[in-house]
Amino acid sequence: MIDHARDLAAVREATERLLSAAAALDNAAVAAPSRLPGWSRGHVLAHIARNADALANVLEGRPMYRDAATRDADIERDAPRPLAAHLADVRDSGDRLLEAAGRPADWSRVITLRNGVTDVAARVPFRRLVEVELHHVDLGIGRTLEDLPEEFTGREIDFLVERFAGHAEVPPLALTTPDGRHWRTGRPDGTPLTVTGPAPELMGWLAGRRGGASLTTSPAGPLPVLPPL
Structure with a gap:
């Protein structure tokens, strides 16, 4: 059975771990390539932040993104920012998502994600956990797939x-x-x-x-x- 509350706690822990690791970077390292082809570390951090806002949209009954072009443009816009701005944005957007997830809700309801994909609301926290954990690895700052919890x-x-x-x-x-x-x-x-x-x-x-x-x-x-x- 999906335990959304447990997954939300794991999201909070994983986000703090990512922020602590990324805080050791500098602006030059943020502009350097990530493990994702064509993306700098700044692109990855921008995506992590914008994904939090997108999932908050979903939980609050709004479209995940306005459209694909806007999603991509927002990441490109935010990618060149200095490290401090990225860290603040990842933290603040993550807090907004946790706040949205903390309100009383029917977690069995069906929600709509990108490209018409549907799921139950209770799986949104795990979807966010996947974003944080895999993109932490994508940053290329020491964490590997083998470091991720077995569960x-x-x-x-x-x-x-x-x-x-x-x-x-x-x-x-x-x-x-x-x-x-x-x-x-x-x-x-x-x-x-x-x-x-x-x-x-x-x-x-x-x-x-x-x-x-x-x-x-x-x-x-x-x-x-x-x-x-």
Whole structure:
């Protein structure tokens, strides 16, 4: 069962951890490339802040973003700012989201996200946790996918597997870890390709953060190219 209150506490903790780590940067480091192609660390920090405002919009019954162009323009506008401005914005926008989430609400209600995607409100805190944790790694300031909590990694794989389930561009896949965890995703037809490896590597591949160099396939062959999330 989804525990939105527990996930909100995890969001608060993860945000503080990110802010503490980012505070050790300087303005030059903020302008340097992140691990995401084409984005500086400033782009990543700007996205984290604007995502908090977007999810607050969702919880308060407004569209997540005005439109895709505005979302992208806001990130480009904010990316060049100095470190102090980024830290204040990430903290303040995060506080606004937590405030919106702290009001009495029906957490079983259906909400609408980007591109018409729907979900229950109770999953919004975990969606925010994913943004904070993965983008902390994307900043390239010492935290890796292997540093993420095991429970988080398993839940994120569950989430990504659900997103790719039945996707016409994803072949049938059977994902396994050395400790015996299993997932199925992709198209329901045909014999699945088995992909095996550590959970952080599987998550990184599914999330578009890694190429899956330490993953193995059976039958042996290249990993399929996954569509963007």
